[in-house]
Amino acid sequence: MAIPDKRMTEADAVGELQSGMTLGIGGWGSRRKPMSLIRELVRSDIDDLTIVSYGGPDVGLLCRAGKVKKVYSGFVSLDSIPLEPHYRAARQSGSIEAAEWDEGMLLLGLQAAAARVPFLPTRAGLGSDLQALMPELKTVTSPYPGPDGSEAEELLAVPALELDAAIIHMQRADQGGNGQFLNSDLYMDDWMAMAAAKCFMSTEQIIATDEFSSHGSIHTQRISRLMTTGVIERPGAAHFTECPPDYARDEAFQKEYAATAKSDEAWDEFRGKYLDVSESDYQQIVRAR
Amino acid sequence: MSSILSDQVTRAEVCCVAVAECFRGDGERLANPIGTIPMIGGRLARESFEPDLVMTDGFAAFAANPLPPGADPADAVVEAWNPYPQMFAVLWNGRRHVMMGGSQIDKFGNQNFACIGDWHQPKSQLLGFRGAPGNTINHTTSYWIPSHGPRVLVESVDVVSGVGYDRAAALGPTASRFHEIRRVVSNLGVMDFETPDHRMQLRSVHPGVTVDDVVEATGFELVVPDEVPESRLPTPDELALIREVVDPAGLREKEVPNP
Numbered sequence: 001m002a003i004p005d006k007r008m009t010e011a012d013a014v015g016e017l018q019s020g021m022t023l024g025i026g027g028w029g030s031r032r033k034p035m036s037l038i039r040e041l042v043r044s045d046i047d048d049l050t051i052v053s054y055g056g057p058d059v060g061l062l063c064r065a066g067k068v069k070k071v072y073s074g075f076v077s078l079d080s081i082p083l084e085p086h087y088r089a090a091r092q093s094g095s096i097e098a099a100e101w102d103e104g105m106l107l108l109g110l111q112a113a114a115a116r117v118p119f120l121p122t123r124a125g126l127g128s129d130l131q132a133l134m135p136e137l138k139t140v141t142s143p144y145p146g147p148d149g150s151e152a153e154e155l156l157a158v159p160a161l162e163l164d165a166a167i168i169h170m171q172r173a174d175q176g177g178n179g180q181f182l183n184s185d186l187y188m189d190d191w192m193a194m195a196a197a198k199c200f201m202s203t204e205q206i207i208a209t210d211e212f213s214s215h216g217s218i219h220t221q222r223i224s225r226l227m228t229t230g231v232i233e234r235p236g237a238a239h240f241t242e243c244p245p246d247y248a249r250d251e252a253f254q255k256e257y258a259a260t261a262k263s264d265e266a267w268d269e270f271r272g273k274y275l276d277v278s279e280s281d282y283q284q285i286v287r288a289r
Numbered sequence: 290m291s292s293i294l295s296d297q298v299t300r301a302e303v304c305c306v307a308v309a310e311c312f313r314g315d316g317e318r319l320a321n322p323i324g325t326i327p328m329i330g331g332r333l334a335r336e337s338f339e340p341d342l343v344m345t346d347g348f349a350a351f352a353a354n355p356l357p358p359g360a361d362p363a364d365a366v367v368e369a370w371n372p373y374p375q376m377f378a379v380l381w382n383g384r385r386h387v388m389m390g391g392s393q394i395d396k397f398g399n400q401n402f403a404c405i406g407d408w409h410q411p412k413s414q415l416l417g418f419r420g421a422p423g424n425t426i427n428h429t430t431s432y433w434i435p436s437h438g439p440r441v442l443v444e445s446v447d448v449v450s451g452v453g454y455d456r457a458a459a460l461g462p463t464a465s466r467f468h469e470i471r472r473v474v475s476n477l478g479v480m481d482f483e484t485p486d487h488r489m490q491l492r493s494v495h496p497g498v499t500v501d502d503v504v505e506a507t508g509f510e511l512v513v514p515d516e517v518p519e520s521r522l523p524t525p526d527e528l529a530l531i532r533e534v535v536d537p538a539g540l541r542e543k544e545v546p547n548p
Binding site: 107133 | 349350362370374377408410412414415416418419421422423426427449451452456459460461462463464467
């Protein structure tokens with residue numbers, strides 16, 4: 001079996017990113033986020049990023065660390081804490097631009113980019129304030145007649161969300177960059193990967209390709225190496241977001257993180273303790289808590 | 290206040306029944322109530338008069354059994370897998386009736402939970418648009434307002450995330466053909482839009498609430514019919530279902546305290 005070797009470190013992956021890029025981040029809210037790559041980004045000198053995410057602490061951390069120019073999202077939430085406090089602060093201070101789309105539109109934008117078409121049509125968004133507030137959103141008139149011979153429908157044309165890079169996290173992967181999700185939802189990670197010029201995937205564990213079938217059914221093998229550029233083995237990479245069946249969300253840690261929005265001192269302390277350290281030190285500190 | 294309310298049935302339980310009634314007649318479609326009392330009410334509808342409803346486990350599955358709010362998805366009897374990408378397919382397909390919350394709602398049912406203030410730099414950032422634009426234009430929507438007040442039911446919302454009847458009408462009959470805002474259930478009463486111009490009207494008041502109470506707590510001119518009935522009480526069977534099957538932990542009472 002000839003399988004390429006795409007193994008790398010978080011630093012290798014972030015080394016392939018640049019300021020000003022558009023970056024897609026997999027997961028959903030505070031669920032299966034590629035947090036070790038986010039922490040590596042926070043430590044890097046990269047900034048001015050445009051982020052596309054079903055947002056959680058990934059977005060909050062990058063906003064607080066001053067890495068973000070613009071965020072495309074359907075929401076930014078910590079799930080058990082409904083409003084992401086750092087994203088909220090960034091929005092309320094006006095320090096970032098926002099494109100707050102309908103959740104389904106974000107999926108269509110990724111699918112359009114993945115299929116290399118300029119847009120996909122949808123009824124979602126019509127009648128709401130989305131277009132008035134975000135004038136980059138245009139409508140398109142159907143070339144076909146409407147129902148029962150009525151006038152052709154005007155639909156929202158969701159623009160392709162072309163990503164310079166995507167980062168995702170899978171429970172298992174092989175060295176060639178095939179990935180396997182073992183929780184109940186892939187979220188939009190496959191579309192993120194395909195919408196991106198490069199995709200870096202962290203994983204809890206690298207296994208041999210012939211071991212995937214002993215971890216889950218064929219239906220869980222949804223990320224193919226066609227979609228991935230590099231694979232990073234890092235147990236605990238998604239901490240403090242959830243990554244079942246390997247681990248649940250660390251709610252106590254998430255509360256501690258959320259509280260850092262209260263003051264610069266609290267953030268500086270959190271950053272010094274958990275972010276300005278290597279990822280392996282982070283994992284040790286977290287385990288010792 | 291009627292004695293049956295204070296002695297036997299709580300306000301929260303009346304709200305659960307009012308929520309359940311929103312789904313009456315829906316048949317085999319995804320009833321997707323979001324929030325504690327909405328979930329209890331939806332499951333009550335399915336366990337009683339609307340047995341063909343499909344409901345989620347709150348995560349990535351349709352569950353056949355009546356899971357209490359906050360239940361572990363591992364306890365679900367899974368009818369079908371419904372991860373998020375599939376959920377969008379279902380909602381675009383239209384076989385769904387969602388019940389959402391709202392920080393603001395106006396007389397035509399335009400809803401806002403995105404932010405308070407100017408969206409470009411909000412005074413208070415809230416949830417964002419989430420699924421509200423797509424939900425409201427693609428299938429039936431109802432709303433749950435746990436604290437009915439003039440700052441929630443407002444003359445004009447700061448941002449339209451969920452589409453109301455005036456916005457839908459402006460789109461024309463083709464684009465708005467799947468739009469329906471069926472009900473607004475609050476801790477005080479039930480509202481609908483079954484008026485000639487689809488302005489919100491008072492449909493019923495919960496026992497112990499007067500029409501004047503609701504009018505005062507509403508920040509726009511509510512259509513008030515000559516006769517406003519009381520919201521119905523749960524039947525003994527429904528009460529048993531609420532208390533023993535759908536919400537044995539009594540989470541409903543935390544969301545709407547008994548007056």
